[in-house]
Amino acid sequence: MTTPNAVAVSQPAARARTRSRGRGEPSLVRQILLQLLCLAIALTVLFPIAWVVSMSLDTTNTRPTGLNLMPAHPSLDAYRAVIAQPTENPVSFPQLALNSLFIAVFISVLSVAIGIMAAYAFSRMRFGGREFLMIAILAVLMLPPIATIAPLFVMLNKVVIGAFNLRNSLIGVSLAVLAGQLPFAVWNMKGYLDTIPKELEEAATVDGAGRVQAFIKIILPLSTPVIAVTGLFGFIAGWTEFYFSWTFLTNPDNFTLAMALNGMVGQYAGSTPWSSFAAFSILVALPVSVVYLLLQRYIVSGLTVGGVKG
């Protein structure tokens, strides 16, 4: 009964407080200076993006001959060309994207599904070996995934079934990436679960629901932000994976987006039209960037890996 009343009272009070804070509206000169500063920062942020977008629309030259952020005759030819065949390998963009999508979904789904259960156990239960396991996960968390590339290559290479070599397959690459992503997923989601009040579950347990029920009915719905962010990070890790696929895969049918991208820069930049490179970069970045932007408000609350608590 008192709650609506309290809100009604506190809102004008809060507004009055914000109004009286500081010196209020900045003066015109100050506002102009602030705007100039913000504009300058915005321009540096936007410059590389504008450059790539304009390059992808300008197919008149194979390489940009001047700084031209507004191409005179914009066309989507470069996009058409890279969708059909991005590199000299006879692989189309959809084929590459499908391979990358496989790795991305594999990692995203498995790291969240397996990780959230482990995170729940670490966050809510006290059991023998808890400290030891947490330290073990923390220890691998700080290791870059690349640090296990040698043993994973050798081990996965030993799994051969007929003509199928696990190392030389998308599943092999996915497993290698998952090895690095899972500790992150567990730790990140544990950090978030730690912030959910225990009382919510206790109430459910009193009502007769078991651990598993409480987990599914109460914890999972409340964990949406962290599940979204962890899943997204897993997806990005898989979608843009480079070093395992570049080292493990030899069959062009399995090649990924990042491998094709590598074939367009560095020593290969000379033989690639830069409009193709630009269009390809945008096609790779756009899907994850858009999803990331949509999940933006979750990012700070959903990224808890920095906080180390017992």
Place this chain on the structure above:
Amino acid sequence: MNTRTAYLFLLPALLVMLVITFYPLVYQVWMSFTDYGLKNLKSTAPPPNYVGFDNYIRILNNDIVIPNFDFLRILTFNLFWAFTNVIIHVVLGVAIALLLNVKGLKFGRVYRAIFILPVVIPPIIVATVWRNMFDPQYGAINQLVNSTVGILFKLPPFTLDWLNQPNPIFSVYPLVLPLAYFALLAANVWLGWPLNSVVATGALQSIPGDLYEAAEMDGAGAWMKFRVVTLPHLRPAMLPYAIYGFVVTFNLFYLSYFMSGGGPFGQTELLVTTAFRLVNEQHLYGVAAAFAVFQFFILLVLTLITNKLGKATASYDA
């Protein structure tokens, strides 16, 4: 009872990690004492020979086929790289968050929407795009110079090769900083400050306005308010991110690999790119394993130091 439930929840993760994370790590330690190479890969091949600490000694003595390999120089550069990046990211991130937090700033939401963009672009794309931006002839950086300063002063075409300048800007062994380092730094600052700004903004908005009022009543100026009110509230939010950012930057593969390719003369090579080259280019699996063991201990020491640092400064406002 509780323990059994806990392990049921843990079972899938433990099984997966046992097979693809922990076992490879143990296997790696064994590999590091062998001469595991291409010749041992075939299923019919003989097992590798035991070589004792040979791989470790060769790494420390820079006795590895990778050109310009120098363990101490790479480690020093790697530390310097991570440290300078994180300092700049945090300072810029906080400064810009403060700028956006000024009361009455027009178009604040528009700027916020623009400033988040580098965060959402995959690092591999950022790295390859910046590689092309620093191209001596066709890159956007040199063309920007040409179309502004160049036209104004009628200069000849500016074709500085940022990523391959052979003479280092700073060189006091073991720290060698070529021009490429500053190009990498520029790209990573572009990439890194926005997330710090997002975190700082979150922390700034959680500071109760009364605190500023109280400080004002006590006669505090802008700088005093920043030191007494803002900074202590930023610290607990920023510090974990700074530590996390340090580890991420320390292990940042893409910029070094795609922008400078570790060059010139391996001077911008990091531990992660070196580890990659040992496996991908040299096929020295045994040496790579020993190298990874070094990496593990270096990161362990770094984590312990940063944790200590975190705890020491966390007690500041307690």
